[in-house]
Amino acid sequence: MKAISYRSYGGPEVLEYGEVRDPKVGPDSVLVKVRAAAVNPVDWKCREGHLDGLLDPVFPVIPGWDVSGVVVQPGAAAPEFAVGDEVIGYVREDFLSRGTFAEYVAAPIRTLARKPRNLTFEEAAGLPLAGLTAYQVINQALEVTEGDVVLVHAAAGGVGSIAVQLARHAGARVIGTASERNHDYLRDLGAEPVTYGDGLVDRVRGLAPEGVDAAFDPVGGDTLKASAELLSPGGRLASIADGGVIGLGGHYCFVRPVAADLQRLSELAEQDVVTVHVDRTFPLERAAEAHRLSEEGRTRGKIVVTVEWKE
Structure with a gap:
């Protein structure tokens, strides 16, 4: 072949x-x-x-x-x-x-x-990979529920865009970081866009003065540190890029090929929940x-x- x-x-x-x-x-x-x-x-x-x-x-x-x-x-x-x-x-x-x-x-x-x-x-x-990653982080590691304020970094990417949709489906308010050219795309997904880079913490606090209930970091490094700083008391943190999240009390997630999770994602796609x-x-x-x-x-x-x- x-x-x-x-x-x-x-x-x-x-x-x-x-x-x-x-x-x-x-x-x-x-x-x-x-x-x-x-x-x-x-x-x-x-x-x-x-x-x-x-x-x-x-x-x-x-x-x-x-x-x-x-x-x-x-x-x-x-x-x-x-x-x-x-x-x-x-x-x-x-x-x-x-x-x-x-x-x-x-x-x-x-x-x-x-x-x-x-x-x-x-x-x-x-x-599959992007969807399973988002599904296992949003629903299992972070346990996002209705009323949560969720911060999703790199929200216009493959993983981030699905994470936004799953969090919104769970009833959460979502703040997503992305370059300005992708802000309208994030609005279409139901997220409130924020430009990443210098001043990110202040910009997110402008939208969520009391902090966020959950943060999803697919980048690591400074992005992970900013996420931890933005958590409200008792907030949940997960990263797929930086094992240092464990020392911050969060979850390090490596996506697993779970057939039941993937079938659920397929069903959500058929319901137009996930695109x-x-x-x-x-x-x-x-x-x-x-x-x-x-x-x-x-x-x-x-x-x-x-x-x-x-x-």
């Missing part, structure tokens, strides 16, 4: 497009014909070796953890899905090798859910360009790689 792969850590230039071995389908997996795969910051961080202490690479590595596609072969012990089922998945294993930037991926059933019927394959591919904004799409062979764009960190919503198929 055709796929993107890399044989050593490095920049986008190490990504190669060409033939690789077809995946084997284990008993608890299904073979998915890939229609689209979203790009996430973790993809290029893995490619550069930043997760080497956590995940062993088995070169050549096919990048990508997000996928939307169609089941073409169920495994021997995977009755949950049948040929023709449209699915989405956060196909993360405990090593780097068999990713989703390919024509096919063998996906463990624990990583899959049914694709939202009202989303395109491109939109659906942007839901996915696709900023740019690239064909599979131009995945290096998609990685470069992701590394710039200025994307509104998701970057998606598509796989063209002749029916």
Whole structure:
């Protein structure tokens, strides 16, 4: 099959497009014909070796953890899905090798859910990792409820934009940080926008003088410190970027591929509670360009790689 792969850590230039071995389908997996795969910051961080202490690479590595596609072969012990089922998945294993930037991926059933019927394959591919991250932080780590004031940083990004929608669905008031060009987008999502950078704490306090009940930090560093400073007494703090949050009494969250959570997200998408904004799409062979764009960190919503198929 055709796929993107890399044989050593490095920049986008190490990504190669060409033939690789077809995946084997284990008993608890299904073979998915890939229609689209979203790009996430973790993809290029893995490619550069930043997760080497956590995940062993088995070169050549096919990048990508997000996928939307169609089941073409169920495994021997995977009755949950049948040929023709449209699915989405956060196909993360405990090593780097068999990713989703390919024509096919063998996906463990624990990583899959049914694709939202009202989303395109491109939109659906942007839901799993970003959606699960937002869902597990907003609903489980921060336990956002009606009446909370919630601060979401990088609120126009893939994770942040879904976090805003989930918090609003829970009945919270949401303050979101973003560049000024994304403020109207945040208003459309139901958030009150604030420009990040110098003076952020004062600007947020101008909207929430008594502090915020919960803060979601996907950036770390100074953003995490500002979040802690802005909490009201008893406020909750979570970060997906900085383990220092634990020392501040908060939660450090690393997203898990939980099928039940992903299925719930699919249902919320079908109810128009959660939408996915696709900023740019690239064909599979131009995945290096998609990685470069992701590394710039200025994307509104998701970057998606598509796989063209002749029916």
